Amino acid sequence: MQLFTRLGNLSIFPKLILTFIVIILPMFGLSIGLNELGKREVKQQLSNTMDAQIHYYFLSLEKEIQQIIRTQMEMVNDPDLQKLVGLGSILSEYEKSVLIGNLDNKLRSYRESSVYIKDISLYVNSVSHVVTTANTAVHPVTKEAMEEVYQAMFTHGFPLIYSKDRLYVNVNEPVAPGSRKAVPYMLQVELSVDALRTTLNSFNPDGKTVLFNDAWSIGSEKEPGLFMQIKQRVIPDQKNASRQSSLRVDKKNYLAFYEKSLSLDAALLFYMPENKVLGTLKTYQTWSWLLVASSLVIVIVFSYGIFMLIHRPLRRLVTQFKSVEAGNFNVSSPHKNQDEFGYLFRQFNKMVHNLKVLIDDLYVQKIRLQHSELKQLQAxxxxxxxxxxxxxxxxxxxxxxxxxxxxxxxxxxxxxxxxxxxxxxxxxxxxxxxxxxxxxxxxxxxxxxxxxxxxxxxxxxxxxxxxxxxxxxxxxxxxxxxxxxxxxxxxxxxxxxxxxxxxxxxxxxxxxxxxxxxxxxxxxxxxxxxxxxxxxxxxxxxxxxxxxxxxxxxxxxxxxxxxxxxxxxxxxxxxxxxxx
The missing domain is CATH 3.30.565.10 (Histidine kinase-like ATPase, C-terminal domain)
Incomplete structure (x- = not known):
């Protein structure tokens, strides 16, 4: 009996510490083991595999497009093109035809150099002629269409230009802003959107991969709304070039991987449902059920302990506060233990007594003060x-x-x-x-x-x-x-x-x-x-x-x-x- 009396007089903090030590120790061991096992598996799958694959794939795609751009720049220095641009106005028709034929062959060879090139078009202003590898019967290429792509370069990104659902790389001789001088030539490479999309589709069948910038997006997504939501939440500030995120969209959890290429002014976003990635954790289902069962028993025991130690006296104290709130100051709440609740009950009784003594004077004083202030304001x-x-x-x-x-x-x-x-x-x-x-x-x-x-x-x-x-x-x-x-x-x-x-x-x-x-x-x-x-x-x-x-x-x-x-x-x- 003396032991229980001493425990009853202890403060609440030691009581809670003793209760937690007795009840929570088994749960600690189980949770630590399960969490460590899960963390190890997730880190191994995500950090070491997905991140590396995305970086390697995007680096390869970036190099391929940069190679297309370099080849395009080399094409600009081609002697036939330079001769046609510089001397086109004084060349004979036969010489022009020869040069145009040579350029046509070079453009077709250039197109075959990469699977990502769909067509190449060249316009030379001095001869007012368009050389293209495209099927002009299906997709006619005109000077006006090429100029439209050229103008889109200033509003839809560079070096990748997006115009009318098509992606281009454009090169031309610089012309001063505001100058009325026509562009001497335009060399435009149309990238194959279908080839890019096929490559993106083959990256990971369980997720969606999108290549995009502020003006366009190409990828395997079939739900543009979902892509836009994930994009807005994943894209970091300008100081970071890559990011991994776990987020919840439309009541589903997703894992998202983002990487940006400064040279292409474009970024790659890959996202997939979290349950596809964390599937290996299902092997620990038995451990999970054991944790649930153990937690249920622990919660029942812990709840009863909290009720006995804290909830019951708190409920009594709240009832007394409600009585005072209703205007009943004839309340008293004795408490036999000498813990924190005993102190609260004693101070509560003292407070109610003081309120009962002071309420009339305080109320009358406030009314008089307001009346005096009103008279002063009116005057x-x-x-x-x-x-x-x-x-x-x-x-x-x-x-x-x-x-x-x-x-x-x-x-x-x-x-x-x-x-x-x-x-x-x-x-x-x-x-x-x-x-x-x-x-x-x-x-x-x-x-x-x-x-x-x-x-x-x-x-x-x-x-x-x-x-x-x-x-x-x-x-x-x-x-x-x-x-x-x-x-x-x-x-x-x-x-x-x-x-x-x-x-x-x-x-x-x-x-x-x-x-x-x-x-x-x-x-x-x-x-x-x-x-x-x-x-x-x-x-x-x-x-x-x-x-x-x-x-x-x-x-x-x-x-x-x-x-x-x-x-x-x-x-x-x-x-x-x-x-x-």
Missing amino acids: QINPHFFYNSFFTLHRLILNYDNDSAALVSKNLGEYFQYITRNAQDEVNLESEIKHARSYVEIQNVRFSNRIETEFGGLPAHLNDIRVPRLIVQPIIENVYQHGLGDKVLEGRLRISFEEAEGKLRIRVEDNGPGLQPAEMDMLRSRMNQAELGGESTGLINVHRRLQLKFGAEYGVSVARSELGGLLANIIIPMERGDQL
Whole structure:
């Protein structure tokens, strides 16, 4: 009994160590042996065989194509070709025929030098003649077709040129870019795509081999979509010339081998299903079943040990946390052992007791703080509009414009009446919009020749929404002060209402200069700050008040208006009356 008591008082870490030592040792030996055997087999098959075969094959193909290119360059220096290019305009027809016949024989001999050459074509500009080994009845070769291949050299790769599903090697005398001088000659070797594909097919029957670059691909693949997926995931950065990868595509595992040739500006990709390569590991199936059976027994025993040591006290502690989360602070969780869980339970009981004592004071303090901050933000509205309104009224009286003076004095009275009514912190949205209209009517008189205002109607079913006072007028005031302050003519201000997903957006937009992207980001950053130092007015004032009232998903958002200036969205919930 004393031994079990001492073990019960041990910390969880020693308990877990003892449990793992007793249970996991047999699994360690079995896993190590199986893993080492598998690694040895895979390394031997992949690294030593596949990689070497791919490198050897690609090196052979690269040398063969480079030999074709070298022979082509030698052909350029042929005396008959040089004579025909340089003296073609002064040679007799008989001399031209002799030279063309000689070149035709040489081209046919050149074509037979490699199985990868399909046809060779030569165009000499001085005699305007095409010499080709192709069957012109089936595939006519013209100057225009050769020039098209020549132009493709600048967009579809070099030295291998891809044009109209055919692969070429092109040589011509250099001509300065932008020069109107015609190319003196063009010597084009068309590579046999069928021969290349046959060679690629014979590399490994269990996989797919593709020769490609950015513009074309030739290979044994019958699933282009699969090739593109593997290509995008296997191709390394420009610093590496080869790569081996194991990847999963369309719920299947593949082994992929990639090698790039800088001289050909092309790469070779070979991929095959992983189960084809790892087939030899099936000989260890008996060991695998033994591992599964052993693992099952180990998991059962280990799970029971974890349940006894960790899960049961944790489940009890989680239950107590849920009770506290539901508002029940009359919980107690004694624990007799002196391990880490005993410490957690004792600290939990202490924490619940402290929360129970402090919750009332903390809650009341937070409410008071928010109320004080709201009052402070409401008091920071800029009163400069009052002075301008009286000056406007004075000017109208001096000009005997009684109708406009009456309109200004009426709206000014309603304006003062609204902002000096301190009995309520919240008002109906209808009253708030009416106050904003009074402000706009006054400004319309002042800026009648500069700013055109479009004030949409508030839908009747939204009249009773309860909102903080003075959330619309400060945004409109911001437009007159900043958005349209420098607008001499054709200023536009538009106020509209938009309902979506249980939210009301009051859109205030103008055609002023707006804000630069950096200024817009700075304004959004200031609006999203949890606390603002110093005074906060206008957009930030309203945004902060709305978030204090309704939560973080409401407030003011800013963007560029379709009118060209700034768009401010005042976002509030579409709830009515006392539902807030």
